[in-house]
Amino acid sequence: MNAILAATVKTPDIDWGALGPLIALTVGACVVLMTGLLRSPAARTNLVPALATLTLIVAGALAIGQWDSNADVLEEALRMDNLALAMTVLFCFAGVLTVALSLRDLAPRDAGHGEYYALLLVAVMGMVVLASAQNLVTVFLGFEVLSIPLYVLCATHLSSEGSLESGLKYLIIGSVGSACLLYGLALLYGATGATDFDAIAQAVGGGEIRGDVLFLSALALILTGLAFKASVAPFHQWTPDVYEGAPTPVTAFMAVATKAAALAIIVRLFDVAVVGAVDDWAPAMAALAVITMLVGNVGAIGQSSVKRMLAYSSVAQAGYMLVGVIVSTRLGVQALTFYLVAYVLMNMAAFAVIVARERETGLGDDISALRGLGAERPTLAWPITIAMLALAGFPATMGFWGKIYLIDAAVDNGWAWLGVAIVLGSSLSLVYYLRVVAAVWMPSLESSVAVAARPAGARPIMAGASPEADDVADTRAGAVPAGGDTPTASTARGTHEERTDADIGDGRDPSGRDRAADRDHVGRDHRHVHQPEVVLVAVACAAAVLLLGVFPDPLFDVARDVGEAFGNFD
Amino acid sequence: MDVTWYLVVSAAVFSIGMAGVLIRRNPLVILLCIELMLNAANLALIAFSRAHGNQEGQIFALIVMVVAACEVAVGLGLIVAIFRRKLPVDVDELRGLQG
Helix, strand or coil: CHHHHHCCCCCCCCCCCCCHHHHHHHHHHHHHHHHCCCCCHHHHHHHHHHHHHHHHHHHHHHHHHCCCCCEEECCCCEEECHHHHHHHHHHHHHHHHHHHHHCCCHHHHHHCHHHHHHHHHHHHHHHHHHHHECEHHHHHHHHHHHHHHHHHHHCCCCCCHHHHHHHHHHHHHHHHHHHHHHHHHHHHHHHHCCCEHHHHHHHHHHCCCCCCHHHHHHHHHHHHHHHHHCCCCCCCCHHHHHHHHCCHHHHHHHHHHHHHHHHHHHHHHHHHHCHHHHHHHHHHHHHHHHHHHHHHHHHHHCCCEHHHHHHHHHHHHHHHHHHHHHCCCHHHHHHHHHHHHHHHHHHHHHHHHHHHHHHHHCCCCEHHHHCCHHHHCHHHHHHHHHHHHHHHCCCCCHHHHHHHHHHHHHHHCCCHHHHHHHHHHHHHHHHHHHHHHHHHHCHHHHHHHHHHHCCCCCCCCCCCCCHHHHHHHHHHCCCCCCCCCCHHHHHHHHHHHHHHHHHHHCCCCCCCHHHHHHHHHHCCCHHHCCCHHHHHHHHHHHHHHHHHHHCCHHHHHHHHHHHHHCCCCC | CCHHHHHHHHHHHHHHHHHHHHHCCCHHHHHHHHHHHHHHHHHHHHHHHHHHCCCHHHHHHHHHHHHHHHHHHHHHHHHHHHHHCCCCCCCCCCCCCCC
């Protein structure tokens, strides 16, 4: 008996400090879930988002605190190197913005505030695990911890049919993707006999298994599984449907954070574990990247829903970012990191404006909801203009530097034709990005473009039933619009808008089934929605895109730190 | 016994699962087929684990089982929510988002 009491348990060596961000997120998710059970509605609607924000800020701060420490955690299951830390900060940042966009959304009210924000925190945790994974088991675990909460989050807007449908679609397609990934990981384990990235890299570097059927099928299946998650063509078909149906704050989160996590694990798996077989996988991935750029940019052109357009645009952006993986050099990793940060900021600005307009107009995410924004709401018009120009890669924005960096990395390692593909893709993307800018600043021109570009077979609505037409009636009755135009000018504009409405009204469907339901919730006086936090998110992200576009040096330094701490390139 | 035979069975099960996801229209059956795909991977993992003589594959398989259970729980919850909203429980009929 005494011997048993005296014996000490040999515990594994765990670096708790390096696990800090994960612990903070886990504890935060539990606390948020429990706070959601409080009786008082005020506590639920205010305290829960506040706690979620606090958790994300703490996790982000803990990640920043260990910059450059590059710790191996849990028997090398995770590596908190600078890439993982930068991604953690990025995910937490995206999470905070998502909380801000969700504050007045219907989805948390439908699903319960505690559940909604706890799921968001768990998804962020899964992303952190995925971005720092250093072992096949951790890869799969992170992948699923990130995906399963997102399936639920997509379906949280229970009163909307589109939300449920998008949740089920995402679940089925996401699960097929994870099954492919898992089978690939199993085959990779079979081919190399190890689940640890370093051991796999050693086995692959040996060269005996390079031509092995098992190994090559493993690479193909893993690439397929990850391509589903990063919405790389031809595995992107779910993206527009899911993005359109999901609540817009969730769409914003999925678009930016999921993509960043998927690319982080692609770069880790392919540029660390199987980098020895780069000649085998790089041509296949380059082909996928080019197809992705083409499919994304062409698909976005005919879309009248801005969320669908941004979905296709995110497909195209995934194609650009894959270039950073294909070149498999330090420069490539640096370019990818820079581009991911830029991508998060640009898309968050755009989605914040869509969220704001969805609540203000009742037109949903249709491009007509943005019409005339320049005259009415400059605080929303400028952010979306900057976001669109940055996504297209205009100079003086982060998007420009991101693309330059990627092209530089491509040319540097003999993939110059991929650089050319990026340039061609970007010029093609101007068609749809500039259409949004035109809609914002030139109402009369936009309406004719939109009529020409609308897809055939769209369902009709009654002209005059749209809230915009009601506005026109208000304006005519003498009410002064929010923009404060002179009565004569607004009446003139009103008459014009009415005519274009009638033109558009016979073919387009700005109020689909669930959008009609949304509109009933929002009410008729859509011009006076008070949502300073959404406007703040839009303005802050757009300002960051511009500021870091003009002075990109701090972010270049971060990217260089990430690249230098990453992998074992020569 | 040679590990190849285990792999043949595992690949067959995976293909059956994939074919089921592609051709069946009831989401419940699709979830079953996804389970088949995951369990095919489990079989491969355990066969490899025996072949290589290390435990990592078995641990992996255990974790996959937990994850598969979570996925099914979420899937069934979604199907119940769709059923309650009186939407068609058929993936070909759920097409409100195509455009």
